Amino acid sequence: xxxxxxxxxxxxxxxxxxxxxxxxxxxxxxxxxxxxxxxxxxxxxxxxxxxxxxxxxxxxxxxxxxxxxxxxxxxxxxxxxxxxxxxxxxxxxxxxxxxxxxxxxxxxxxxxxxxxxxxxxxxxxxxxxxxxxxxxxxxxxxxxxxxxxxxxxxxxxxxxxxxxxxxxxxxx
Numbered sequence: 283x284x285x286x287x288x289x290x291x292x293x294x295x296x297x298x299x300x301x302x303x304x305x306x307x308x309x310x311x312x313x314x315x316x317x318x319x320x321x322x323x324x325x326x327x328x329x330x331x332x333x334x335x336x337x338x339x340x341x342x343x344x345x346x347x348x349x350x351x352x353x354x355x356x357x358x359x360x361x362x363x364x365x366x367x368x369x370x371x372x373x374x375x376x377x378x379x380x381x382x383x384x385x386x387x388x389x390x391x392x393x394x395x396x397x398x399x400x401x402x403x404x405x406x407x408x409x410x411x412x413x414x415x416x417x418x419x420x421x422x423x424x425x426x427x428x429x430x431x432x433x434x435x436x437x438x439x440x441x442x443x444x445x446x447x448x449x450x451x452x453x454x
Contacts, residue, residue, distance in 0.1 A: 324401070
């Protein structure tokens with residue numbers, strides 16, 4: 283059992299590390315799409331999920347007051363004007379392809395939306411490479427609203443939400 287003051291110090295250190303990982307993530311997404319970027323994004327996603335689930339979560343379970351649960355920063359679903367312009371050019375078929383790729387990244391167990399979006403965004407065809415991750419996060423919300431995914435947490439913030447395939451989808 284860890285002492286509360288040690289848990290508080292570790293929690294703050296993990297929050298700073300997650301902030302640095304978020305900063306690094308922006309650079310990764312700006313790299314040219316290809317196997318090298320995909321490999322780095324997968325590794326980045328694994329580290330982020332591990333930090334959240336294996337390091338920070340046990341502290342919060344022991345000391346719930348450590349986590350206010352309040353997301354920091356702008357919503358993940360927020361798009362800049364240039365990003366919105368790229369999204370507005372998508373066809374219905376391309377949107378369905380993004381949705382199917384997102385669903386394929388999900389399973390019967392809960393997964394962080396950030397992990398699902400990161401995986402899906404590296405699996406779409408080259409012509410969709412310029413679509414921002416914020417749109418993928420918007421599509422996750424739409425899939426939840428359509429009943430194809432179940433969610434918990436704040437879907438406007440990928441780090442603060444999880445999804446899984448809806449039960450009726452699992453039974454197909």
